Every structure is written in C-alpha cells, then in structure tokens.
Amino acid sequence: MYDVREWRHAFKLDPNKELSDEDLEKVCESGTDAVIIGGSDNVTLDDTLNLMARVRRYPVPCVLEISNIEAITPGYDLYFVPTVLNSQDTAWITGIHQKAVKEFGEIMNWEEILVEGYCILNHDCKAAALTSADTNIDEDDVVAYARMAERMFHLPIFYIEYSGMYGDTQLVERVKHVLEKTTLFYGGGIHTAKQAKEMAKFADVIVVGNAIYEDIKEALKTVAVVKEKES
Numbered sequence: 751m752y753d754v755r756e757w758r759h760a761f762k763l764d765p766n767k768e769l770s771d772e773d774l775e776k777v778c779e780s781g782t783d784a785v786i787i788g789g790s791d792n793v794t795l796d797d798t799l800n801l802m803a804r805v806r807r808y809p810v811p812c813v814l815e816i817s818n819i820e821a822i823t824p825g826y827d828l829y830f831v832p833t834v835l836n837s838q839d840t841a842w843i844t845g846i847h848q849k850a851v852k853e854f855g856e857i858m859n860w861e862e863i864l865v866e867g868y869c870i871l872n873h874d875c876k877a878a879a880l881t882s883a884d885t886n887i888d889e890d891d892v893v894a895y896a897r898m899a900e901r902m903f904h905l906p907i908f909y910i911e912y913s914g915m916y917g918d919t920q921l922v923e924r925v926k927h928v929l930e931k932t933t934l935f936y937g938g939g940i941h942t943a944k945q946a947k948e949m950a951k952f953a954d955v956i957v958v959g960n961a962i963y964e965d966i967k968e969a970l971k972t973v974a975v976v977k978e979k980e981s
C-alpha cells in the first residue's frame with residue numbers, strides 16, 4: 751500500500767540505532783502500514799543501505815525520509831522529503847532541497863517523492879536544534895502552517911513533530927479540522943497503545959519511533975489499536 755492517504759500507522763527506524771533481527775522482524779510483520787527509515791543525526795549511506803536491505807526481506811512498504819543528501823540511495827518504495835515550515839533558517843525550508851534537486855533533478859522520479867511540511871514543536875528535540883525551529887508558537891500559528899501546507903504549497907503531508915515528547919491532542923484535533931486534502935501525520939512520544947489510540951482519533955497517521963528501541967513490546971501494541979478502528 752503506497753498511498754499515504756490510506757495509512758493509519760507507521761514505524762520510524764533510526765539508521766543510527768541498533769535493532770536485532772528478531773525485533774526488526776516484529777516491526778516489519780506487525781501490520782503497520784509502512785516502515786520509514788530516518789533520523790536527524792549521524793545518518794550515513796552505509797547505515798541507510800544496510801537497514802533498507804534488512805527491511806526489504808519483508809513485504810511492508812519501505813520509505814526513506816531524507817535528512818541529508820549523502821545518504822540518498824535508490825531502492826526504496828517512496829522518498830519523503832521534509833521541509834521545516836517553522837524553521838528560522840531557509841536552508842531547512844528550501845535551501846538544501848534546491849541543492850539536492852540540482853544534483854538529482856535529471857534522475858528524480860517525482861511519482862515516488864512526497865514532500866512533508868514539518869512543524870516541529872518539541873523545543874528539546876534534536877531536529878528542532880538542527881533546523882533552528884521556532885517552537886515558541888501557539889495553536890493559531892500551527893493551524894496557519896497547516897493551511898499554508900495544504901492551500902499554498904499543495905503538500906501531500908503535514909507533519910506535527912514532537913519527536914521524543916508526547917504532544918497536545920487538542921492541537922492535533924484543531925489542525926485536523928482545517929485539513930481537507932493534505933494527510934496529517936503525528937509523531938512524538940507515543941509509547942503505549944492508549945496514547946496511540948488517543949492521537950489516532952485526530953491524526954490520519956501516527957508515527958512511532960523511539961519506543962521501538964525503548965520498549966518494543968509496548969511499541970508493537972500501538973498497531974492493532976490504531977488499525978482496529980477501520981474494521
């Protein structure tokens with residue numbers, strides 16, 4: 751299933767972290783809609799290639815979320831390209847992207863590339879520091895970014911990012927109400943089935959990352975509670 755509009759759940763694997771074959775198998779066979787490979791620091795080509803090859807043993811869609819140009823490699827089902835809408839440094843909005851398109855433009859298959867409008871809200875996460883994200887913003891600001899993502903830039907994905915911290919469900923609910931076409935991703939601090947269920951009431955897709963490495967048993971339980979809504 752390569753259409754993100756039909757997804758409800760994704761796991762995000764960090765190429766900079768160790769995961770046993772046994773746990774990787776559990777993640778890939780969990781029933782999640784996709785495995786996203788990405789992280790904000792020390793993402794190398796070797797690690798990205800290696801993890802892709804390991805995930806590729808399973809039929810689950812495998813996505814590269816690009817965080818640096820050096821680690822881009824063919825072989826993924828889809829490529830997600832983040833643009834940090836609340837960054838105060840244009841490099842993270844369009845700057846690095848322009849350099850990448852200059853380098854890869856001739857060979858890019860735009861059908862498999864989806865741009866994600868990120869809004870990073872946890873001041874203490876690595877991605878916020880890296881991209882100089884302005885996290886000192888209120889609900890109305892976030893709603894405005896969501897509207898811009900959909901109505902000005904026609905982005906397929908708006909991503910509320912609280913990496914490492916469980917976020918504000920009320921905010922996610924408000925954002926969901928203003929989006930019609932753009933798919934709403936939520937990621938950050940989901941460690942339990944209860945949290946997954948709560949966020950999935952509002953977000954179209956919930957993303958579970960760090961919990962895989964911290965409590966795999968609980969992380970796996972986030973799939974069924976989100977997907978059971980469908981039946």
Ligand SMILES: CC(C)=CCC/C(C)=C/CC/C(C)=C/CC/C(C)=C/CC/C(C)=C/CC/C(C)=C/CC/C(C)=C/COP(=O)(O)OP(=O)(O)O
Nearest residue numbers: 789790817818819823824829832847850875876877913914
């Ligand atoms: C050869 C081939 C196959 C070519 C394919 C063509 C192609 C796909 C070209 C891409 C062109 C393009 C436009 C690329 C973009 C280049 C780029 C590097 C843009 C910048 C992206 C960006 C804004 C990165 C900032 C970091 C960020 C937002 C990362 C997202 C993921 C994230 C927040 C992960 C959380 O990180 P983690 O490390 O887990 O953090 P914690 O410690 O908090 O857990």
Ligand SMILES: O=P(O)(O)OC[C@@H](O)CO
Nearest residue numbers: 913914937938939959960
């Ligand atoms: O690692 P966590 O906190 O689950 O966040 C998931 C994802 O949104 C990170 O980009």
Ligand SMILES: [Mg+2]
Nearest residue numbers: 764913959960
């Ligand atoms: Mg992480």
